[in-house]
Each structure stands twice: as structure tokens, then as C-alpha cells.
Amino acid sequence: NPNPEDLKMLKEISKAVKENNADIGFGFDGDGDRVGVIDNNGDEIFSDKIGLLIARNLSTSHQKSKFVVDVKSTGLYVNDVILNKNKCETIYWKTGHSHIKRKVHNEKALAGFEKSGHFFFNQPLGYGYDDCINSAIQVCHLLDNQDKRMSEIIKDLPQTFQSPTMAPFCKDEEKYQVVEGLVDQIEKIKKEKIKIDGQEIKEILTINGIRFSFEDGSWGLIRASSNKPSLVIVTESPTSNERKIKIFHFIDDLLKKTGRVGDYDQKI
Structure with a gap:
């Protein structure tokens, strides 16, 4: 079964991005509920950082929102300048898509991000379940709103x-x-x-x-x-x-x- 967290799979997508001069590469798992992302240079971006970029993008128009992330995710959420500026709260929670889904629902969070590539969006963005196509669409919105290439957007995050x-x-x-x-x-x-x-x-x-x-x-x-x-x-x-x-x-x-x-x- 394709695994968007697996480095071998991500490297194959990277190869395809370079060969086709693509703006971005997406990798989906077999049942369509996880996504992996490759930037325009063919570099893999771990899903927790993609989640942070999406959260940043959403926080501008959805201030004071809550975001749920799993304990495997980057520590950058805690002190993120843009999330803090927009008065958003990040909650670290148990790994596992059922745990994150439930926590997103219970907290009435705008979105939840798991490092494995499960992303959850509540209304008005989605219906609270993990859908790789909706996740990819949110990444496309990010590219459109920022009007930058993904390799430029990721550089806006502090390096870890x-x-x-x-x-x-x-x-x-x-x-x-x-x-x-x-x-x-x-x-x-x-x-x-x-x-x-x-x-x-x-x-x-x-x-x-x-x-x-x-x-x-x-x-x-x-x-x-x-x-x-x-x-x-x-x-x-x-x-x-x-x-x-x-x-x-x-x-x-x-x-x-x-x-x-x-x-x-x-x-x-």
C-alpha cells in the first residue's frame, strides 16, 4: 500500500516532479485519506510542516481558530509568529487518525494535522474527516494565496x-x-x-x-x-x-x- 511517509515513495515522486518540471507533487495512500507533498525542486516536505503552512494560511481569514496536531509533529507550531499574531491555539494530542479526528470535533477546531499525512478540516472547509483530495486542494489554495512557489513558501518557516x-x-x-x-x-x-x-x-x-x-x-x-x-x-x-x-x-x-x-x- 503506498505510504506518503515512506522516503522511498517520496523520492519516486521527487523524480517525477523533476522530470516533468512540475510545480508540486502529491502522494496519496491506497484508501485516499493521507497526502505527502514534494516541492517544485523535488524536495520532500514532511506533512507536519505542510500542516503548519496550511494553518498559517487559514489563520489570516480564521483568526482565533484552534488547530490540533499529533505528538509526532514539529515543535514550530508552539511559537509560530503568524499563528500567535492571529491569536490561534495549537493543541498537541495523541497520534492516530481516530484520536485527532475526535479531538478536532470535541475542540471545535478548524483543522487537525497528523504527521502521517491525515488532515482533517471542519466547516466551512470540510466535514471533519480525512480526505487526501481536500488536503491537496488546501495546499493549492496556499500556493495561490501566497503567489509563491512551494520551495519559497517553506523557506518562510524557521529551519529545523x-x-x-x-x-x-x-x-x-x-x-x-x-x-x-x-x-x-x-x-x-x-x-x-x-x-x-x-x-x-x-x-x-x-x-x-x-x-x-x-x-x-x-x-x-x-x-x-x-x-x-x-x-x-x-x-x-x-x-x-x-x-x-x-x-x-x-x-x-x-x-x-x-x-x-x-x-x-x-x-x-
Whole structure:
């Protein structure tokens, strides 16, 4: 089944964009509820950043709106200049399209964005469900309203260094217990003010696994996959690619010590 999060699929779309001199490339999954985006230069843009660009575009005409994003998503939403200027609120919530869909409905949010490419739009933009065609249309509206190429629009966002979503094997009957143990370890590291790559953990979010953030805005995520025998790992840093990788190595070392985590589907 086509996966808009998979780097191999995105690279194939990138190739087609370059060969056809296209303005943008879209990748849809098999049942039509997820979208991936490639810019005019053939560079992949992770769906959480596409969501932020759409939210920025919508916030101008829908001030004081709420947006829901999953815990795998970029930390840029929190301090975004345009969203804050337009008095919009971002709510981080559990990964999983059913969780995001429900939260968007309950919060009466204008839209919800999941890093896997599930986007949800409430009235007047949609009916609250994830539709890849509607999502692609919102990206086209973004291009039209900004009157810029996608490669120019993405440069308006502060640079961050993001990992892809990585999924190391972990048995279904063990994955939640493994994550609980890691939550305890990381909470202890924060409490004892132990530094990771020279920085203390500033904040911890445990609504869905554990997302831990540092003083410079870098963060890492460990959670159990809801539908596969695996964990889900994501890291991001606004500082450097090296720092992103060091946070991953910190997580990877913790996973290895459990003795219950196997090979990754993809790795940085």
C-alpha cells in the first residue's frame, strides 16, 4: 500500500516532479485519506510542516481558530509568529487518525494535522474527516494565496532538522510495557537534571508515550505504535542536524538496553 511517509515513495515522486518540471507533487495512500507533498525542486516536505503552512494560511481569514496536531509533529507550531499574531491555539494530542479526528470535533477546531499525512478540516472547509483530495486542494489554495512557489513558501518557516518517523520492532505484548519503563527513566533524568548533549530536559508530555523537550526547542518522541508490533521514534532540532542525531542516539541507547527492541524500518 503506498505510504506518503515512506522516503522511498517520496523520492519516486521527487523524480517525477523533476522530470516533468512540475510545480508540486502529491502522494496519496491506497484508501485516499493521507497526502505527502514534494516541492517544485523535488524536495520532500514532511506533512507536519505542510500542516503548519496550511494553518498559517487559514489563520489570516480564521483568526482565533484552534488547530490540533499529533505528538509526532514539529515543535514550530508552539511559537509560530503568524499563528500567535492571529491569536490561534495549537493543541498537541495523541497520534492516530481516530484520536485527532475526535479531538478536532470535541475542540471545535478548524483543522487537525497528523504527521502521517491525515488532515482533517471542519466547516466551512470540510466535514471533519480525512480526505487526501481536500488536503491537496488546501495546499493549492496556499500556493495561490501566497503567489509563491512551494520551495519559497517553506523557506518562510524557521529551519529545523527533522528525522523521518522510525519504527523499531517491538512485540505487541511488550511494547506498552517497554514504553512505560522508558517514561520512568526519562522522568528520572529530568528530575535529576542530567544533561543530554549539554542540555537538561525542560518539558515532558506523556499523553501518548513520551515527548521530551530541551531548552533549545529540540525534542524526541518514543511511543508504542497503535497498529503494528513496533515503537515510533521521532527527533527534531532547530539547532543542527548533529543535535537531532545525538537525541536519536540517546533514545537508541535506551532502547538497546531494554533488550526487547529489534530492527528499524528506517534509520538516520
